[in-house]
Amino acid sequence: MIGLQIVHLATSVAVARCGDVLTTMSWLRTQGHRTALAAGGTGDCPGVDIIRYRAKAPAWWLGGKKDLLTQAAAWNPDLIHLHGATAMPAARAIARQLGLPVVVSVDTLLSAEQARGLRDPSVAWVLVPSEVHRAHFVGRLRFDRDLVCVLPFAVDAVSSARCGPRGGDGTLTVGAMSQDLAACERLLDAVARLRLDEVPVGALIAWQGPADGLEAVGEAVARLHGESWCTVMMAGEPNGIMAHCDLFALPVDSDASAGPAIIAMACGRPVVASAVGGLPEMIRDGQTGLLVPPGDAGALAGAIGRLARDAELRRSLIVNAAAHASQRFDIQVVGPAILELYHAAISARLSVSAKAEGNRAYQRRLSDLPPP
Numbered sequence: 001m002i003g004l005q006i007v008h009l010a011t012s013v014a015v016a017r018c019g020d021v022l023t024t025m026s027w028l029r030t031q032g033h034r035t036a037l038a039a040g041g042t043g044d045c046p047g048v049d050i051i052r053y054r055a056k057a058p059a060w061w062l063g064g065k066k067d068l069l070t071q072a073a074a075w076n077p078d079l080i081h082l083h084g085a086t087a088m089p090a091a092r093a094i095a096r097q098l099g100l101p102v103v104v105s106v107d108t109l110l111s112a113e114q115a116r117g118l119r120d121p122s123v124a125w126v127l128v129p130s131e132v133h134r135a136h137f138v139g140r141l142r143f144d145r146d147l148v149c150v151l152p153f154a155v156d157a158v159s160s161a162r163c164g165p166r167g168g169d170g171t172l173t174v175g176a177m178s179q180d181l182a183a184c185e186r187l188l189d190a191v192a193r194l195r196l197d198e199v200p201v202g203a204l205i206a207w208q209g210p211a212d213g214l215e216a217v218g219e220a221v222a223r224l225h226g227e228s229w230c231t232v233m234m235a236g237e238p239n240g241i242m243a244h245c246d247l248f249a250l251p252v253d254s255d256a257s258a259g260p261a262i263i264a265m266a267c268g269r270p271v272v273a274s275a276v277g278g279l280p281e282m283i284r285d286g287q288t289g290l291l292v293p294p295g296d297a298g299a300l301a302g303a304i305g306r307l308a309r310d311a312e313l314r315r316s317l318i319v320n321a322a323a324h325a326s327q328r329f330d331i332q333v334v335g336p337a338i339l340e341l342y343h344a345a346i347s348a349r350l351s352v353s354a355k356a357e358g359n360r361a362y363q364r365r366l367s368d369l370p371p372p
Contacts, residue, residue, distance in 0.1 A: 003032040003033045003034055004028075004034070004078045004079065005035075005077045005078050006025075006033060006034070006035050006077060006079050007035075007051065007072060007077040007081070007094070008035060008037050008083060009037075009038045009039075009080055009081065009087055009091050011041075011084060011086050012041035012043070013037070013043035013050070014043055015083070016037055016083065017043070017045065017237065018177070018208055018238060019083060019153075019259055020155065020259060021037065022037075022045060022048065023154050024081075024331065024334075025048065026156070027154075027331045027332075028338075031339065036048075036050070038051040038052075038068070038071075038072070038090070038094075039052070040054065040055045040056075040087075051068070051071045051072065053068035053071070053090060054067070054068075055090055065093055068093065069094060072094045072098065073098060077094075077100060079101055079102070079342055079345060080095055080100055081105070082102055082103070084105070085106055085114055085115065085117060088118065088120070091104070092117065095120075100122070101345040101346060102122045103125045103341060104118055104125070104126050104127065105127045106126060106127065106128055107257040107258070108133075108255050108256060108257055108277070109255040110141070112141055115137070118143075124344070124345035125148075125149050125341050125345060126148045127151040127341070128148060128149070128150060128151070129150070129152045129257075130258075130277075130281040131150060131281060132278040134148050146359055149362070150362055150363070151337055151338065151341075151361070152282070152329055152334065153257070153263075154334040154338075155263055155266040155329050156266075156330070157266050157322075157325060157326040157329075160266035161267075161268070161326075162239075163243050163268065165246075166244060170200055171200045171201060171229075172200060172247065172304075172307070172308045173202045173203065173204055173245050173246050174202070174203050174204070174247055174248070174249050174272075175205075175206070175242065175247070175264070175269070176205050176249050177235050177241060177260040178205065178206075178207065178209075178252075179208040179209030179210075179213065180252055180253075181216055181217065182253060183253070183256075184205050184220060185220045186295075186297045187203060187249050187300070188203060188205075188221060188226060189224070189301075190297045191226070191230070191301075191304070193297070193298070193301045197305070199309070200308070201305075202230060203229065203230040204232075204233075204244055205217055205231070205232045206241045207232065207233070207235060217232050231244075238260065238263045243267075245269055246269070247270045247307055247314070248260065248270070248271045249271070249304070250274065251272070251273070251292070251294075251297075251300050252276060253276070253295050254276055254277065255277025255278065255279075256276075256277065256279075258279055258283075261279070261283060261289070262325055264321070265283075265322065265324060265329075266321075266329065268318045268321060269318070269321065271288070271290070272290045272291075272300065272304055272307070273290075273291060273292070274294040274295075275293060275294070288325075290307070290317075328366065333365050334362065336361075337364075337365050340361045341361055
């Protein structure tokens with residue numbers, strides 16, 4: 001089989017590093033395909049071909065667009081895989097210039113306005129992480145049901161399994177990767193409550209948002225006098241962050257990317273998350289993690305405290321979480337489904353029957369697996 005040439009498009013290198021973009025690109029290379037990352041901003045990824053572009057106005061109109069199109073044409077891709085809807089104008093520019101199909105991965109529920117660009121004729125597939133998200137796009141936003149395909153966040157389960165237990169001092173460290181200040185404040189509130197009850201817990205927050213938001217997180221830590229029990233940093237390589245945590249929290253108010261939680265499970269970290277959006281579909285309450293009501297710091301503290309006090313429950317969730325992530329989210333399961341969709345889009349086999357068949361690409365991989 002002739003290898004494909006795929007350009008993966010993200011808003012920045014940092015966004016690509018925190019998601020499953022690099023995992024997908026690495027797996028594709030092992031299958032004989034060639035990949036490049038088109039991204040804004042600075043930063044490097046060793047071993048990755050990077051196409052730099054300037055997306056912000058006025059740079060986009062004063063040469064940024066032309067430069068991106070020149071680089072993309074020289075690279076001669078077969079398809080554009082866009083990660084997130086934000087950079088759709090850049091993907092659309094390349095697609096129209098070179099006559100390419102676009103596959104778009106969307107990890108959260110979008111409003112009608114946010115999803116407008118995804119109705120472009122160049123878009124062959126919209127990939128969403130759960131059936132909840134597919135129902136939203138098809139039912140509420142009125143997308144063609146055969147345009148929207150369930151394909152969850154992918155992890156390298158083998159690499160994640162090397163993230164062994166954190167060597168600690170008896171304090172349970174609760175990690176978070178977030179760009180949501182309210183979620184960070186809720187986690188800090190929950191940990192502070194537990195410490196008042198003399199539960200030995202601490203926190204680690206890896207901030208994924210703009211650099212100036214890091215100061216706001218630091219101020220929240222200071223208000224709770226948490227300098228001695230909370231570490232705050234800019235987000236980096238996810239597995240490296242998980243190595244410093246005993247469990248992971250995702251205390252969001254509304255639907256958010258399940259990617260960090262899936263990485264945590266693959267690394268054998270129990271997850272405490274809000275029961276919103278597609279998260280209950282990814283996390284099995286009481287089996288691979290614990291779900292709590294959104295916006296409830298008391299319930300969050302209760303769930304974390306339960307894990308801190310019950311070592312047997314914690315051990316059970318660790319084993320189950322790692323097995324669940326390996327069974328459903330490993331790139332060896334998700335990758336072949338992605339590749340099937342690529343081939344269908346490139347060959348223009350997009351009849352009604354072909355679209356329907358493609359929409360079941362991931363489900364077919366799951367059905368081929370032995371029962372857990």
